[in-house]
Amino acid sequence: MKWILNTALLLVLISSPLWAAQCETITGELDLPVKAKTRGKPRIIRWELVDKTMDRLDKLEDAEPGCRLTFSQVFRNDRDDVYLPLTNTLIRLAPEGTFNGLKFYSRDGVEQGTYEQRVEFEKTGGLYARRSYKIYIFQYTTPSGRLMKVGPQLLLDNFIIKWDDVKDRIAYNSDREEF
Numbered sequence: 005m006k007w008i009l010n011t012a013l014l015l016v017l018i019s020s021p022l023w024a025a026q027c028e029t030i031t032g033e034l035d036l037p038v039k040a041k042t043r044g045k046p047r048i049i050r051w052e053l054v055d056k057t058m059d060r061l062d063k064l065e066d067a068e069p070g071c072r073l074t075f076s077q078v079f080r081n082d083r084d085d086v087y088l089p090l091t092n093t094l095i096r097l098a099p100e101g102t103f104n105g106l107k108f109y110s111r112d113g114v115e116q117g118t119y120e121q122r123v124e125f126e127k128t129g130g131l132y133a134r135r136s137y138k139i140y141i142f143q144y145t146t147p148s149g150r151l152m153k154v155g156p157q158l159l160l161d162n163f164i165i166k167w168d169d170v171k172d173r174i175a176y177n178s179d180r181e182e183f
Contacts, residue, residue, distance in 0.1 A: 027071045034060055037080035046113045048087045051161040055093040062097050067178040076171040087164035095122055096140035099177045108165050117144040123153055
């Protein structure tokens, strides 16, 4: 019995540094965490920075399995009064349950509701595309309890989440399923 416990403890000790080393490879290669520059009132992390960083994480070809990075490991922020924009790219690339249950706000800081789930929306034709393309949006529950979805427009920084609410949630998971 004692050797089983010792073996289990040894496996935990051996695997923990490996998991950390896997993430260290990614963070070193992409120079993470990235300084989260903000703009406006309330202070919102620049959506361009969020999209660019998430795209770089998504394009990693040699990401080792088992690496999970929180938002605070991806973006460096020294202030508490900062918001993270819910961009289409962020919604598409963050693991499915990352934002579930979080309150989100309009750009001017007014609470809009509680994030429920990611929704895939397909657009066809139009001025900029001959073929169809996918946009990722989300459904939410209003403060009155109604289930709604954001429109099929580009989100950029129309909707925001408090940094304190999201900083310890998973932003990147190398084991995520392909879309």
